Amino acid sequence: MKVTICVGSTCHLLGSKSVVETFKRLVEEHHLEDRVSLSGTFCMGKCGEGVCVSIDDVTHIIQKDDAERFFNDEILARLG
Numbered sequence: 001m002k003v004t005i006c007v008g009s010t011c012h013l014l015g016s017k018s019v020v021e022t023f024k025r026l027v028e029e030h031h032l033e034d035r036v037s038l039s040g041t042f043c044m045g046k047c048g049e050g051v052c053v054s055i056d057d058v059t060h061i062i063q064k065d066d067a068e069r070f071f072n073d074e075i076l077a078r079l080g
């Protein structure tokens, strides 16, 4: 699964660094290094309401404080 986090300036201000750190930690905790590929990208063109995260090319907008729940519901759950 390919997970891309926007680190453009607006998403950065909204906490993308913290989202990246949360996702990295959870990938390690769940030993998903071989199954989840995390990467960053510049502006995805949907700035404003949260941090843009794309999962296999579908874009989601999340709040930094919601990163762990999002990971559990949208990433972990889909890996089965």
Ligand code: FES
Pocket (backbone or CB within 6 Å): 006, 007, 008, 009, 010, 011, 012, 042, 043, 044, 045, 046, 047, 048, 052
């Ligand atoms: S800075 Fe993230 S979508 Fe524009």
